[in-house]
Amino acid sequence: MSPVFYLISAITLAGSLAAMLLQRTVHCALAVTVAFAGLALLFLSLDAEFAGLVQILIYIGAVAILVIFAILLTRSAGAPRGEVFSPHWKAGVAIAAVLFVVLGGALLRSIAVLPHETAAPAVTMRDIGNAIVGRYVLPLEIMALLLTAATIGGVIIAVLEIGGEK
Amino acid sequence: MNPLAAYLAVAALLFAIGLAGALIRRNPIIVLIGIELMLNAANLNFIAFWRYGPHPEALTGMIFAIFSIAVAAAEAAVGLGLVIAIYRHAQTFALDKMNRMKG
Numbered sequence: 001m002s003p004v005f006y007l008i009s010a011i012t013l014a015g016s017l018a019a020m021l022l023q024r025t026v027h028c029a030l031a032v033t034v035a036f037a038g039l040a041l042l043f044l045s046l047d048a049e050f051a052g053l054v055q056i057l058i059y060i061g062a063v064a065i066l067v068i069f070a071i072l073l074t075r076s077a078g079a080p081r082g083e084v085f086s087p088h089w090k091a092g093v094a095i096a097a098v099l100f101v102v103l104g105g106a107l108l109r110s111i112a113v114l115p116h117e118t119a120a121p122a123v124t125m126r127d128i129g130n131a132i133v134g135r136y137v138l139p140l141e142i143m144a145l146l147l148t149a150a151t152i153g154g155v156i157i158a159v160l161e162i163g164g165e166k
Numbered sequence: 167m168n169p170l171a172a173y174l175a176v177a178a179l180l181f182a183i184g185l186a187g188a189l190i191r192r193n194p195i196i197v198l199i200g201i202e203l204m205l206n207a208a209n210l211n212f213i214a215f216w217r218y219g220p221h222p223e224a225l226t227g228m229i230f231a232i233f234s235i236a237v238a239a240a241e242a243a244v245g246l247g248l249v250i251a252i253y254r255h256a257q258t259f260a261l262d263k264m265n266r267m268k269g
Contacts, residue, residue, distance in 0.1 A: 001172050009176045016180055016203050020187030025195055032199045035180075039206050046173070046217040051209075051231050058235055063202060063242045070195050070246040074253045085190050086262060092189025100182035107174050114170045114218070121222030131225045132232075139229075143236050150240035154247040 005045060012038030023084055025076050026068075033064045047120045050128050173214035181207035192260045194249045198242065205238045 015035030019028045036059040043052035071077050086092065132140055184203030191197055209231045216227025253259060 001167050001169055005169075005172065009172075012176070013179055013183070016183045016187075019199055019203070020183055020191070020196070025193055028196050028199060032203070035203065036206070039180075039210060042173070042176070042210060043213050046213050048213045048217065048228060048231075051213055051228060051235075054232060054235055055209075058239050059202075059206070062239060066242055066246055067195060067199065070249055073250050074195070074259065076193065076195070076259055080193070082192075082260065084192060086192050089190035093186050095189060096182045096186035099185060100178060103178035103181070104175070107171060107178065111168055111171050114168050114174075115220070116218075117169055118218060121217065123222060123225065123228070127223075128225060128228065128232075131229055136229050136233075139233055143233060146237065147240055150244050154243050157244075157247045157251045 005042075008038055008041045008045060012042065023080055024078075025071050025080070029064060029067045029071060032067070033060055036060050036064065047123075050125050170214055170218040174211060177207040177210040177214070180204075180210065192262060194252070194259070194261055194264075195246070197261065198245045198249065201245075202238060202242060205234065205241075209234055 012035050015031050015033075015038055018031035019035060022028050022031060036055065040052045040055040040060070043055055181204050184200045184207060186200075187203065188197045188200030191200065212227040212231040212234065216222055216225070216231070219227065252264060256264060258264070
């Protein structure tokens with residue numbers, strides 16, 4: 001593996017760790033943006049240019065901004081009031097550690113049968129577009145329905161509470 | 167080192183970090199961020215298997231990852247909307263204080 005891979009992985013993992021451990025919510029949002037950017041670079045290093053660009057556009061462009069807006073609207077930007085970690089944090093860390101050991105064990109056992117370095121796939125954005133509106137057009141339509149439902153649902157949740165209706 | 171195994175190891179670590187964050191934090195916004203990290207780890211697996219799999223020209227893993235990103239965006243929008251609505255209603259931000267479903 002190239003040094004670039006290790007550098008990008010270290011940035012991604014450090015960003016995600018910081019997002020989960022920092023005290024202030026705004027710092028967590030900024031740290032997770034770094035993690036999203038690192039993931040986009042990992043996608044680019046896997047020759048998945050389209051997925052990398054989509055990652056930048058949606059996660060850094062939309063989800064991070066959405067999180068910042070949520071922090072703004074709930075006035076939780078300042079120093080945290082009270083404890084930031086749950087009282088059962090040891091159990092949570094233990095569950096995550098057990099999961100990582102299980103995943104790592106499965107990975108170590110299957111490492112012999114994993115495929116090795118292959119040539120970069122010759123896939124252009126045109127191929128991806130043709131696949132989305134050709135073979136995968138039904139999932140695309142379902143996705144359109146889902147996004148419409150999510151938009152309407154978000155508006156309804158916000159409007160009902162502003163109107164004072166329960 | 168096997169390149170696919172390296173990417174899978176990074177994804178497993180990322181998933182574990184996201185799961186730990188979702189389980190140990192009290193702020194629902196950060197719990198949602200942890201869930202996003204777990205979804206991203208799954209996307210990294212999809213893309214890595216697409217890249218090193220036997221038929222990358224079929225684009226299965228790539229398309230799955232793109233649809234998964236779209237679902238995650240919808241989930242983030244609705245989840246953060248719910249967080250804001252609950253905050254305005256209960257005026258609290260600690261997840262362990264939100265223990266009533268009655269309005």
